[in-house]
Amino acid sequence: MENRLKLEKKEIWYIVLPLLLVLPLLGLSNQVVDSFEEESYICLNLIIQVLIIVFTMAIAIQSWLVFSHLLSNQTLYIGNLFFIIALFELVNLVIIQYPMADTLYLEIWLDLIMRLCLAIGFFFIILKPKKRLTMYDRYYTYSSSLLFVLLSLFLLYLSSKYFLLEEQLLLEASAIVHLLSAVLQGVTIVILSKYIKKMPKRVMWLITAAICLIISDIFFAFIKDLKSIWGFSALIYQFLAFYFCLKAIYYTTVEKPYQQLLKIKLDLEHSQQELHFQAYHDDITKLPNEHLLLKTLKEDLHDNNREKAIIAIEIDRLAAISSSIGISYSNTMMKLVAERIQSILPPHYFATKLREGQFIIYINHVKTREELLQFSLNLKSAMERPLQVQLFSLNGNLNIGIALHEEDCSGEELLMHAQLAMREASQIPQRVLFYKSFMSNGSADRILIEQELHKALANEEFYLDFQPQVNLKTGKIESVEALVRWRHPTRGFVSPELFIPIAEESGLIIPLGKWILETACSQANTWKEQGLPPMKVAVNLSIGQLFQQDLVYMVQEILQRTKLEPQYLQLEITESMTMNIDHITQLLHELKAIGIQIAVDDFGTGYSSLSYLKDFPIDCLKIDRAFVRNIQHNTNDEALVSMILSMAKHLRLKVVAEGIEEVEQLAFLINGDCDYIQGYLFSKPVSAEQIFNNFNELHNRAKDILTEFKYEEDFII
Secondary structure (H helix, E strand, O other): OHHHHHHHHHHHHHHHHHHHHHHHHHHOHHHHHHHOOHHHHHHHHHHHHHHHHHHHHHHHHHHHHHHHHHOEHHHHHHHHHHHHHHHHHHHHHHHHHOOOOOHHHHHHHHHHHHHHHHHHHHHHHHHOOOOEOOHHHHHHHHHHHHHHHHHHHHHHHHHHHHOOOOHHHHHHHHHHHHHHHHHHHHHHHHHHHOOOOOOHHHHHHHHHHHHHHHHHHHHHHHOOOOOOHHHHHHHHHHHHHHHHHHHHHHHHHHHHHHHHHHHHHHHHHHHHHHHHHHHHEOOOOOOEOHHHHHHHHHHHOOOOOOOOEEEEEEEOOHHHHHHHHOHHHHHHHHHHHHHHHHHOOOOOEEEEEOOOOOEEEEEOOOOOHHHHHHHHHHHHHHOOOOEEEOOEEEOOOEEEEEEEOOOOOOHHHHHHHHHHHHHHHOOOOOOEEEOOHHHHOOHHHHHHHHHHHHHHOOOOOEEEEEEEEEEOOOOOEEEEEEEEEEEEOOOEEEOHHHHHHHHHHHOOHHHHHHHHHHHHHHHHHHHHHHOOOOOEEEEEOOHHHHOOOOHHHHHHHHHHHHOOOHHHEEEEEEHHHHHOHHHHHHHHHHHHHHOOEEEEEEEOOOOOOOOHHHHOOOOEEEEOHHHHOOOOOOHHHHHHHHHHHHHHHHOOOEEEEOOOOOHHHHHHHHHOOOOEEOOOOOOOOEOHHHHHHOHHHHHHHHHHHHHOOOOOOOOOO
16 A cells, blocks of 8 residues: 555656646746747757657557457557547648648648547547457458548548638637647546546556646647747647657556566466475474475485485374374474474584474484484483473473484485384383384384274274272272273284384374273273172373363263263373373362372382372372382382382372282282282283173182281271
8 A cells, every 4th residue: 555655646746747847938938939940940840740640650559459469449449549640640740841822721720630539539538438349340440540531631621622711710710629628638637537546557647648738738729820939839748648648558558467467477486486385394384394305315315425314303192192282282382393403403404394293304414423312312402391382381202213324225215214213212211212224123013003003993893801909908899990902803912012102102092092981981880780889990091181182071971971970980190191290280180070089000110200299189009010020029129119108108098009919919018008909819800791700709819818818807998
């Protein structure tokens, strides 16, 4: 809008300038008249008339040429109008060169006809609605214009021979026609002003042309001698009028289409640049994508003078986090990670982003392996500060794989090697690993399992086993832990240690976790309806489920749908999940408000601060089997278990010991005042049907074992 206003102010000078030129002409007319002789004016008039013929014929020819593209009636009529003017001016020029007795008579009549044609023609063209014509109309109208000129000249010739008017009367008629022409031009200006916002340049030039014609008409109406300064000035303004008409037509038919074409070209170039950017860059992080990475590798890897490497980076448990917090928050998280990577990226490191949510860094000149390792450690250090995504404070733990380029290794292979090392890095505490050839052996099978996992849930290949938990005070089985199992149609039994991590990485843990929770709650209620004593069922939550936005609502809905009372459900979280204190604290309080119980699984194996035990609404601690396994042989494990039991007693928390297989382990836990135990000493995980069919047998076995220690007593949790 601002540019448009500037354009209009600039074009106003085209109107003001002709008016300003009149002022010095009026004030200095005497000095100018004295400076030139009559012959000088005759010469100047001749030059201006020649220029007028050139300009009018140029307008006629240009309109003829562009009509074939525009097919506009206005373009055609303008061309015809100036074709008529050019022919009359040409005849007038010839008459002046070969004077006769009636030369003045013919000059005045030609001038009158041209003025009327201009005034009426402009008025007609402006009022005529726009219309598309055919090529036939061009030949028809130009032929008609030529015929009109010839007929007019023939009538003038007859008039000069048989109907010759007096010179004075003819001059008076000429003055009236010029004044009438000026009035019509004024009306034309009023009509044109309505379109000034729509077409500022064209309208301004046409208005300027009309003003020049008005000034020219006024001069012609009042001057007595055409071969004077005023006659010359009238011709000058007539010439300027035709010049501005030519500019208006040139702008409309040539300059404006060219500008539009140029704009289209620039827009097209910009669109091509955008398309090229989109094709080779990631939409979220704006980093180069895998297409540009592979293209760069293809161009660079043939140069063997420098050692090259790729560093593959992924956010630990990204798929589970993305499925939990939603795509919008996940994209924000990826942006923050990209910013931190770029903030420490050396100039010769080329960072890219893959669709799988992985970041790939290509280095085309590696000096030492230590350089790559140091950069990876710096990157891990930069990611230690949590990522703040709206209300979520997320830990960006990274898995980093490094692959050095080898001879006869393509770009795709080098990238795959780095990704394999990255996957293996997720299994070690350091989370940084260089590629070794043995890593390629199990990668194909891992990918195949991930694909089969997506079908397993739909095909009902998963099932639950339940391991009883025995109350050491009463000897009763009061709770069970639900454990998911996968029976593959061809592989047979697939270990949870194999498919659970893959499910977490692929994001399948979210629907799988929901199925486990609903199946476990439904089974607990079924046992109650079958007549068994009410039993609490313990279900493990994954890290992905903890960041699931509707987790609390989902748990409530499942409890209502399965008709299980909340106190008979226990949700278990691992100690490593407590790192994000702000989010977990609020979530656990919301779950606790429902009435369910919260347990910390694998207690003692994580890296969190123990301060969360006083902040979180926890009911139970589960001692990991790693501490219990060697409790009778390892004094350190014995001390740790004793400390956990003592701490839990002071915090009024229940304790469950897992992995009890030997009587000596049981004896130590009974002496330490442990509350619950589970393990093969009492029962391995069994099916729901076995729990129902053998409940009394399982209960009696637990009671018999505990009776030997004489610790059976009445106690209710």
